Amino acid sequence: MTFQALSRFLFGTLRGRLIVGVAAVHAVMMTLFIADLTDRQRAMLLDRQVEEATALSQSLATSAAGWIAADDISGLQELVEVQHRYPEMLFAILVDKQGRVLADTNKSRLGSYLLDLPGEAHQTVVSGTSALVDVATPAMIGGQHVGWARVGIGQKAASERLADITRNGVVYALAAILVGSVVAWLMGRGITRRLYAVQETIDAVRGGNRLARSDVAGTDEAAVMAREFNAMLDALAEREAELRSSEERYRSLIGKVQAAIVLHDGQGHILIGNPLAQALLGLSEDQLLGRVLIDAKWHFLREDGSILPVAEYPASKVLSTRQPLRGYVAGISRPDRDEVVWVLVNGEPEYDDGGAIARVIVSFVDITERRRAEEEIRELNQDLGRRVAERTVQLESANKELEAFAYSVSHDLRAPLRHIDGFLGLLEEKMAPTLDEESRHYMTTISDAARRMGTLIDDLLSFSRMGRSEMAKTQIDLGTLVHEVIRECEAETQGRVIDWRIAELPVVTGDRAMLRVVLVNLISNALKFTQPRPRAEIEIGCQPGREGETTVFVRDNGVGFDMKYIDKLFGVFQRLHGVDEFKGTGIGLANVRRVISRHGGRTWAEGKVAAGATFYFSLPPRSVKEAS
Amino acid sequence: MNRSSDAVEILLVEDTPADAELTTLALKKHCLINNLLWVKDGPEALDFLFAEGIHAGRDCAAKPKVVLLDLRLPRLSGIEVLRRIKNDERTRSIPVVVLTSSKEDVDIDECYRLGVNSYITKPVSFDEFVKVVGELGLYWLLLNKGPHEGPKCRTSRTS
Numbered sequence: 001m002t003f004q005a006l007s008r009f010l011f012g013t014l015r016g017r018l019i020v021g022v023a024a025v026h027a028v029m030m031t032l033f034i035a036d037l038t039d040r041q042r043a044m045l046l047d048r049q050v051e052e053a054t055a056l057s058q059s060l061a062t063s064a065a066g067w068i069a070a071d072d073i074s075g076l077q078e079l080v081e082v083q084h085r086y087p088e089m090l091f092a093i094l095v096d097k098q099g100r101v102l103a104d105t106n107k108s109r110l111g112s113y114l115l116d117l118p119g120e121a122h123q124t125v126v127s128g129t130s131a132l133v134d135v136a137t138p139a140m141i142g143g144q145h146v147g148w149a150r151v152g153i154g155q156k157a158a159s160e161r162l163a164d165i166t167r168n169g170v171v172y173a174l175a176a177i178l179v180g181s182v183v184a185w186l187m188g189r190g191i192t193r194r195l196y197a198v199q200e201t202i203d204a205v206r207g208g209n210r211l212a213r214s215d216v217a218g219t220d221e222a223a224v225m226a227r228e229f230n231a232m233l234d235a236l237a238e239r240e241a242e243l244r245s246s247e248e249r250y251r252s253l254i255g256k257v258q259a260a261i262v263l264h265d266g267q268g269h270i271l272i273g274n275p276l277a278q279a280l281l282g283l284s285e286d287q288l289l290g291r292v293l294i295d296a297k298w299h300f301l302r303e304d305g306s307i308l309p310v311a312e313y314p315a316s317k318v319l320s321t322r323q324p325l326r327g328y329v330a331g332i333s334r335p336d337r338d339e340v341v342w343v344l345v346n347g348e349p350e351y352d353d354g355g356a357i358a359r360v361i362v363s364f365v366d367i368t369e370r371r372r373a374e375e376e377i378r379e380l381n382q383d384l385g386r387r388v389a390e391r392t393v394q395l396e397s398a399n400k401e402l403e404a405f406a407y408s409v410s411h412d413l414r415a416p417l418r419h420i421d422g423f424l425g426l427l428e429e430k431m432a433p434t435l436d437e438e439s440r441h442y443m444t445t446i447s448d449a450a451r452r453m454g455t456l457i458d459d460l461l462s463f464s465r466m467g468r469s470e471m472a473k474t475q476i477d478l479g480t481l482v483h484e485v486i487r488e489c490e491a492e493t494q495g496r497v498i499d500w501r502i503a504e505l506p507v508v509t510g511d512r513a514m515l516r517v518v519l520v521n522l523i524s525n526a527l528k529f530t531q532p533r534p535r536a537e538i539e540i541g542c543q544p545g546r547e548g549e550t551t552v553f554v555r556d557n558g559v560g561f562d563m564k565y566i567d568k569l570f571g572v573f574q575r576l577h578g579v580d581e582f583k584g585t586g587i588g589l590a591n592v593r594r595v596i597s598r599h600g601g602r603t604w605a606e607g608k609v610a611a612g613a614t615f616y617f618s619l620p621p622r623s624v625k626e627a628s
Numbered sequence: 629m630n631r632s633s634d635a636v637e638i639l640l641v642e643d644t645p646a647d648a649e650l651t652t653l654a655l656k657k658h659c660l661i662n663n664l665l666w667v668k669d670g671p672e673a674l675d676f677l678f679a680e681g682i683h684a685g686r687d688c689a690a691k692p693k694v695v696l697l698d699l700r701l702p703r704l705s706g707i708e709v710l711r712r713i714k715n716d717e718r719t720r721s722i723p724v725v726v727l728t729s730s731k732e733d734v735d736i737d738e739c740y741r742l743g744v745n746s747y748i749t750k751p752v753s754f755d756e757f758v759k760v761v762g763e764l765g766l767y768w769l770l771l772n773k774g775p776h777e778g779p780k781c782r783t784s785r786t787s
Contacts, residue, residue, distance in 0.1 A: 411729035415647065417752045418729075418754070419647070422646070422757065423646070425754040447753075451752050
């Protein structure tokens with residue numbers, strides 16, 4: 001625990017880590033530096049010691065060579081004693097060639113033999129440690145080896161200096177560590193104070209202050225971090241604002257939409273029910289959430305009024321079929337209401353990434369009013385149908401009466417005419433010898449009038465038949481029909497010069513007999529009114545009309561007509577010419593108009609006095625087929 | 629106009645006296661007026677043909693050579709009279725020529741269905757009427773040898 005506490009104290013904060021780090025670096029560096037320094041110092045001192053020992057032994061050997069040869073022991077001893085003035089001198093020994101000690105700073109060894117002398121007569125460092133540098137130098141006289149000079153030098157003073165150096169090094173190292181740590185602490189404090197500023201902002205934001213921002217000036221990492229952090233906070237704030245506004249939008253949508261919306265999870269439990277859903281289903285939000293079933297008294301009804309089993313509830317249906325449910329009509333029977341609320345239900349599944357149904361959105365639209373209105377419309381329609389049927393019966397009876405009338409006209413009106421003409425003929429026969437010219441003229445006029453009236457009656461009947469008779473619609477090639485009609489007219493066109501210009505005509509759907517009447521009337525009119533022309537030009541063609549209609553026209557270069565009488569042209573028994581000019585009762589164009597209007601088409605004409613006329617009829621698109 | 633019923637060659641069924649007179653005159657112009665019996669309505673025509681009612685006791689086997697039948701008749705329509713004639717073994721072979729006022733007549737199809745032998749649309753023009761009646765009368769009275777060997781010909785005449 002203590003170790004952990006210490007460890008946390010030292011390494012728990014950036015500041016601690018920085019200080020420990022800097023101190024450790026200083027310690028290591030200083031230790032290495034001092035160790036190296038003392039090592040070098042020691043080596044240097046040893047080198048100097050060896051040099052001194054070598055020089056001393058050299059000088060002693062040179063000085064002593066003659067003395068040795070002379071075997072002047074006391075002189076040698078003196079020589080050795082002189083060497084004592086050298087402070088670090090441990091010993092100075094002179095020996096003869098055999099190793100017998102001739103003189104020595106330590107007189108106790110006089111007369112004894114040195115056994116560790118080098119084999120060859122060369123200067124040799126016998127021992128080279130800092131405690132003792134022992135150098136043996138051969139004493140030579142004229143190239144003759146006569147003995148050895150041996151000098152041993154210690155290192156006491158140098159060792160003391162070295163110890164001083166080491167001690168000072170340690171002190172400096174500790175000072176460096178201390179100073180380094182202090183500087184590190186100061187720096188660390190500077191850095192971490194800025195970090196702590198960011199930290200405080202974080203704490204403030206966490207504490208709920210969304211507007212807190214860290215104020216760290218400068219360009220260093222902490223400042224950059226603070227700015228980044230502020231930017232992050234701004235972005236977050238923006239995102240949160242967006243989220244909040246999206247949430248508000250969603251809430252207002254769900255809350256205000258004029259449809260009841262219920263969101264189910266993949267098991268059918270209700271997640272959300274908007275206010276309209278609560279109102280429609282008569283349940284509070286608490287009653288809705290998490291439920292699959294509502295309560296035993298609450299039912300969905302089928303359109304026939306039977307209770308819908310839970311397995312067939314809209315959400316259940318979407319879950320079981322995995323298909324959207326569209327336009328399903330159900331009733332809602334609530335325990336708190338007598339009347340059933342009728343709704344139009346749509347259910348939409350939403351799949352998760354694995355393809356399983358994650359949610360089901362069921363929406364309900366109250367159509368109770370609409371159903372009521374539809375019911376009323378249905379009743380009205382039935383009523384209307386009944387009235388139409390009644391009216392149809394009335395119309396049928398009126399039609400029957402009309403037929404009876406036509407029948408009666410055809411028989412009863414003609415009979416008297418027949419009688420007039422018949423008995424007039426008999427009278428004429430009987431009185432022929434006595435009749436003068438004038439009387440004969442009267443009789444002819446009476447007879448003509450009766451016959452004309454007969455024709456008028458026939459025409460009136462044919463006009464009536466055009467309006468009454470049932471149409472038998474078939475495919476009719478107008479081109480073929482036109483040529484047929486023209487062939488029939490050949491009898492009346494004999495001897496005349498007629499320039500027929502007949503374009504390709506379409507195949508239409510219509511009553512053949514009736515359309516034939518149209519063409520007969522238009523063509524015979526064209527022939528009739530071109531009679532005064534030496535060369536009649538009759539053009540029959542087809543042109544596209546408005547809205548896909550097909551328009552057929554018959555154009556002639558005949559006597560034409562004045563456009564101010566256009567209104568009379570298609571009227572029953574309306575004539576623009578005298579009977580003695582052109583024959584006819586004036587029923588033809590009335591029949592044309594009636595037939596075409598029964599086919600759903602239109603009729604019109606263009607003309608100019610003495611400059612020809614063009615008669616048009618159009619047939620609606622469905623009655624026209626492409627001309628093959 | 630009633631003559632010896634045994635020798636009747638033409639039976640004219642016509643309610644309008646004027647028409648009956650014109651028809652008679654038209655036939656007369658072609659000298660075809662022999663033994664014409666004019667009855668005014670359907671029941672009487674049937675009584676004559678089946679020797680019933682006022683004609684009871686007449687020899688039913690003595691058939692007219694042709695029946696000229698107007699369709700517009702009081703009491704029993706011409707169609708009904710035609711049906712009775714053509715539905716009865718005894719009278720089926722008698723040629724019946726229907727006289728009608730208008731070619732518009734919806735009953736013409738029915739007449740053909742029932743087996744009428746001819747029909748005449750009575751034209752307004754008397755001259756034409758005389759011509760048509762003459763042609764038809766000639767055919768049925770003179771060229772037609774008898775009911776059994778007579779050709780079943782349908783001739784349509786119009787104004």
